[in-house]
Amino acid sequence: MEELDKYRSRLKDSLKVPEGYFTQNQNALKDIALQEKSGTLVVRLKKVPVWLSAAAVITLGLFVYFNKPVKPTVDFSLNDLSTDTIANYLASELAYGLDDPLLSDALKVNDTPEDAWFEDISNEEIIDFLTDSKLEESTLYQDYED
């Protein structure tokens, strides 16, 4: 063992970090919580407008022509994700002791195919859309829950 002991400090010292990394990273890691905390509402609002806008156009069109509204729906199930993706996700998640709601929430927020669409839309566009459409937040959540 003594043979290996002499390398211990050299081995440790061989891995470097940029100067001031831990101090800077401390702030970045703390920001994660702040972003996630404020991001909860943003994520929800970001999820709604894309399909809601499409549904709103259809609804308006149908309303004009047939004078009856159509309720928007979201068709998403685990079938839209590959088995590999689900297996990897669960393998990395379950060991943490996260409860079902968190897991479900994470799947909804991070792994739905819709997210790929929202990445192309800026917050400003979403806010503009909401302002223009004069939708109330309660309506959005009601539709979202539906």
Added chain:
Amino acid sequence: MKEEELISLIRSEKTRLKGYAIIVDTYQERLYWHVRSMVGSHDNANDVLQNTFIKVWKGLSGFRGDSKLYTWLYRIASNEAVSFIQKEKRRFGSSDEESIFVQKLNSDPYFDGDEMIRILWEAIDRLPDKQREVFKLKYFEEMKYEEMSELLGTSIGALKASYHHAVQKVKEFLSK
């Protein structure tokens, strides 16, 4: 701050953010080195650490205190690192000649070791998973077997045996 106090901060929604900040201050460096020794390069370790703390924040409200806080953090970080390595293997294909860790280490501008140190890292990386984990905790962190036993959920006897075998294998590799 005592762990019980920190856990009580985490449990309350009002003080959770403060508790999280204390966790970052207390454990980020330790977790970084753990992750770095698994993934090799600084950039990758940085990414994995970010993902780890996202999971930590998301999971804090569900942390029940059944295990020690560091045990929970360590498992999240380990799983994130393993997940990263698996993704990299799928991306680049696994090679018996050179592991993902060695590839990353060789291309990392923040690696500063001579040939002997490079070979030693490779020897450690070639250990079976459990032996490598035990070896790193003992060799680098000089962790006591009692603490390691709680962290890894393995008996002290089995840990001692794993460490003994790991040391023998590293020595053998170095003597080749």
